[in-house]
Each structure stands twice: as C-alpha cells, then as structure tokens.
Amino acid sequence: MSREYKIAVLPGDGVGPEVVEQAIKVLEVVAEQEQVTFNYSYARLGGSAIDEDGTPLPEATLEVAKNADAVLLGAVGGPKWDQNPSHLRPETGLLGIRKALGLYANLRPAVMVECMASASSLKEEVVAGVDMMVVRELTGGIYFGEKKRFQDENGRDAAIDTLLYNEDEVERIARKAFEIARKRNNKLVSVDKANVLESSRLWRSVMERVAKEYPDVELSHMLVDSCAMQLVRAPKQFDVIVTENMFGDILSDEAAMLTGSIGMLASASLSDGHLGLYEPVHGSAPDIAGKGVANPIATILSAALMLRYSLNLDAAAGRIENAVESVLNQGIRTGDIAEDKAAAVGTVEMTQHIINALKK
Numbered sequence: 293m294s295r296e297y298k299i300a301v302l303p304g305d306g307v308g309p310e311v312v313e314q315a316i317k318v319l320e321v322v323a324e325q326e327q328v329t330f331n332y333s334y335a336r337l338g339g340s341a342i343d344e345d346g347t348p349l350p351e352a353t354l355e356v357a358k359n360a361d362a363v364l365l366g367a368v369g370g371p372k373w374d375q376n377p378s379h380l381r382p383e384t385g386l387l388g389i390r391k392a393l394g395l396y397a398n399l400r401p402a403v404m405v406e407c408m409a410s411a412s413s414l415k416e417e418v419v420a421g422v423d424m425m426v427v428r429e430l431t432g433g434i435y436f437g438e439k440k441r442f443q444d445e446n447g448r449d450a451a452i453d454t455l456l457y458n459e460d461e462v463e464r465i466a467r468k469a470f471e472i473a474r475k476r477n478n479k480l481v482s483v484d485k486a487n488v489l490e491s492s493r494l495w496r497s498v499m500e501r502v503a504k505e506y507p508d509v510e511l512s513h514m515l516v517d518s519c520a521m522q523l524v525r526a527p528k529q530f531d532v533i534v535t536e537n538m539f540g541d542i543l544s545d546e547a548a549m550l551t552g553s554i555g556m557l558a559s560a561s562l563s564d565g566h567l568g569l570y571e572p573v574h575g576s577a578p579d580i581a582g583k584g585v586a587n588p589i590a591t592i593l594s595a596a597l598m599l600r601y602s603l604n605l606d607a608a609a610g611r612i613e614n615a616v617e618s619v620l621n622q623g624i625r626t627g628d629i630a631e632d633k634a635a636a637v638g639t640v641e642m643t644q645h646i647i648n649a650l651k652k
C-alpha cells in the first residue's frame with residue numbers, strides 16, 4: 293500500500309485559488325513519481341469564509357487543518373472586506389490559524405536563480421549564487437509583549453512595547469534552526485542585538501547551549517545592524533539565519549528582495565512536530581485575480597517546502613525546485629518577471645512547463 297498524507301488546502305481569496313490549483317497539479321505529478329497518495333481536504337479561510345460562514349476562520353477549517361499532515365494556503369483578503377471591523381477581516385483568520393496551530397517558526401528561503409541575477413537591484417556578481425534561509429521566531433517578542441499608551445510625568449503622550457522572551461521559546465526556535473541547517477549546509481548565523489538588549493543576551497546564551505547538541509553545525513553570532521549590511525554587501529556568506537520576531541520580519545523581507553519578484557517567494561510556518569503551514573509570501577493580488585496571469589511559482593515552491601519540512605519527501609522537493617529553475621533558464625516568464633511582457637506566459641502555461649520539466 294502506498295503512503296498517504298493528509299493535506300488541508302485553503303485556497304483563500306483573489307489569486308489564491310488560481311495558484312493553489314497549480315501547486316496541486318504539481319503535487320499530483322510528485323505523488324505518481326513517489327508512489328504516494330495525497331488526500332486533500334478543502335476548507336475556507338479569509339474573505340470567502342466571511343461570505344459563506346460569517347467568520348474568517350470557521351471551526352470546520354481549524355479542524356481540517358489540525359487533522360492534516362500539512363496545510364497549503366493561497367492568500368486571503370481583498371477590497372471587498374477592507375472596511376470590515378477587525379473580527380470580520382480576512383487577516384484575522386490568517387493570524388488566528390497561525391496561532392491555533394502553534395506555528396512559531398517562519399521559514400523564508402531566498403534563492404537567486406542564476407538566469408534572473410541580472411534583474412536584481414544589486415550587482416549580478418553580488419547576488420548570483422545566493423541561497424539562504426531566514427528562520428524567524430513568529431509568536432514571541434515585542435509584537436506579542438505587553439503594550440500600552442500612557443501620559444508621562446510631564447503630561448506628554450507616551451507608549452511602551454515590551455520585548456519578552458523566555459528560554460523555552462528561544463530553545464525551540466534554536467532547535468528548529470539547527471535541524472534546518474542540518475538539512476542544508478550546516479552553517480547557522482544567529483542574529484541579535486546582544487550589545488544592547490538583555491533579551492538578546494538570553495537569546496545568545498540559549499543558542500550557545502543548544503549548539504552543543506549539534507556539533508556538526510557551525511554556529512556564529514551577528515548583530516542585527518551588521519547583518520542588515522552584510523545581506524546587501526555579501527549575501528552569499530549566509531546559509532541559515534535565525535532571529536527573533538521583529539528582526540526576522542525586517543531581515544526576511546530584505547533577504548527576499550535580493551532575489552526578485554514577490555511572485556516567486558515561498559514561505560513555511562512550522563510548529564512542533566511535522567505540522568506546518570505553507571503559503572506564498574504574496575497577497576491575494578486583487579488587481580490580477582481571475583485574469584490567468586498570476587505567477588504560480590511562489591505557491592509551487594511553497595508546496596516543495598511542504599514536501600521537505602512536513603512530509604520528509606526531500607528528493608521530491610529538490611526535483612520541483614530544479615524544475616522551476618530549468619523553466620526559468622529556458623527564458624519562460626510570467627508577466628511579473630518578464631522583460632518582454634508580450635512574450636509572457638499565463639498561470640496555467642507556466643505550470644505546464646514546470647510539470648514537463650519535472651517529468652523529464
């Protein structure tokens with residue numbers, strides 16, 4: 293009997309359903325090649341759920357997600373729901389599901405496909421060969437600490453946000469990052485601000501402690517300001533970066549932009565165990581929804597991350613990534629990444645090229 297995996301599919305809004313459909317086509321090719329079965333359970337999230345169920349995160353969706361081996365998500369949101377109160381906004385569903393699934397590690401790969409290096413805003417020789425992963429702590433730190441507005445002793449408006457981490461929170465993200473480094477090139481850079489912040493000094497000491505269990509992984513530390521500079525000066529030095537929530541928010545976008553278009557950026561959010569949520573970095577792109585021109589690569593690469601990090605199908609993940617690269621090397625482009633817009637292919641055609649490459 294072939295191995296079976298349960299995948300919760302949340303297409304969402306706008307281009308979400310279009311790009312998710314393409315990723316499923318690619319997964320079906322993988323299923324055949326690997327002799328495995330993917331059982332898909334579809335559920336609503338975001339705007340479509342608000343319209344149909346009266347809430348952006350229906351109970352039924354959460355059940356489907358919790359019972360799955362992995363969750364594949366498109367994107368949520370759109371102008372239709374922009375004026376809604378916060379409990380009826382699509383993003384509330386997204387934040388809700390991340391929280392409910394305990395997704396504390398966010399993975400954002402930044403890979404420069406050789407033939408696209410000339411399109412980068414940095415010099416080609418600086419970015420050619422970049423292949424890194426930013427691991428961001430997602431549920432702690434200053435975004436979740438106590439915050440308040442108050443009047444100070446001189447009657448001025450003032451505000452406070454609290455940056456709190458405990459050693460358990462740091463330890464679990466450290467472990468995740470070391471495991472990921474093991475799946476890659478065994479090089480981990482932990483980014484903090486230990487020269488100023490006490491929470492960073494705790495972070496650094498926990499990283500050092502966990503490092504003893506991973507002697508095969510080379511750990512180094514870098515201050516966040518230095519890291520921001522190194523990312524644009526010499527990005528090839530990085531393999532895996534691990535950092536706290538706010539630093540990761542900023543650095544993952546910086547790293548992603550080294551390599552180009554939002555239509556190509558994948559992400560994964562992981563919990564303890566194998567359950568993870570995989571989604572493109574881009575939003576629901578209402579301006580191009582329904583036109584058949586959305587770039588499916590970000591979602592297809594997110595599906596590849598799912599194979600690697602939730603289903604342990606590393607070889608299949610690598611084959612998808614190679615297929616995407618080979619299609620790009622052939623000069624095939626969707627509108628968002630094409631220099632010659634007239635020659636651009638649509639969503640379905642791009643997927644078909646990737647499938648053809650995958651079958652070779």
Ligand code: NAD
Nearest residue numbers: 367368369370554555574575576577578579580586587628
């Ligand atoms: P967006 O990422 O949807 O779009 C930004 C620009 O990039 C647009 O011009 C769009 O056409 C283009 N783009 C995005 N994905 C593309 C793709 N696959 N192929 C080609 N071009 C692509 O961001 P936005 O316009 O700021 O937001 C639109 C909606 O999406 C909003 O409602 C926002 O709240 C939501 N959003 C959702 C998520 C998510 O679901 N994770 C993330 C960001 C934004």
